[in-house]
Amino acid sequence: MTTKPHINGIMAQIGRIRERAALFIERELQNEEIHGILSAHGIIFFYLFQQQQPVPMKEIVEKTGRVKSTVTGMINTLEQHGYVEKKQSPEDRRVILVQLTEKGRSIRPAFENISTRLLEKIFGDMPDGDRETLVQLLSQVGMNLGLS
Template identity: 55%
Template structure:
């Protein structure tokens, strides 16, 4: 495939990479019988697996860099499928706490295994310096677009 370097080509390539990564994650989820989860939910699980207990949803919004309505939608979907729960904060009634249910905690090994598969596929035999360089370039593009 011919590589060009117009902004459209870069954005198209990033979109194809994202689509392929999401497809891989969806296949891995299906192979493990995990229902009600889509690739975007990974950020919610990654965040909650690092917590010791329930945390304010605003912490997830802040950490994820996503808008509150997007995060709230993901949380509601995962609650509906039994992976997490929401409850009012006893110290601040304006704050909603979220935490993993037993079902949510039970998928941690699957989540980690899928992450390993994804990392192996994304990087292939790419060396550490190339990995770092790709991240630097993509971060520069991200920064440029946020100006």
């Protein structure tokens, strides 16, 4: 007979991991003297780092899997701190385009280093096979919850 793990235990563990990862990222950002950014902003930066041209806000919403109001709030915060700029599309004035500023582009190396250190901390000395299994299982949990 298998014991079913209690949902609160699973969610609590996921919550603690997320909280510790966020604290690690925010501490590392402070160490790099990068201000005005939270760990949640990382997904926006990593997407914008890949773009050569301004992208519609709607595309950022779709690619990051966050709701529009969350992305709008994050973009507004990043704009206030000078990391991104918004402008209306010349083709369709209803469309808001977003791009990194020079300040935003300049933090890419620090972001990549922090990301590498976080992954090293998360995986520790876990064997590669276990790492792959963990990622697969977490992906399955996400799909079960309706994530793509």
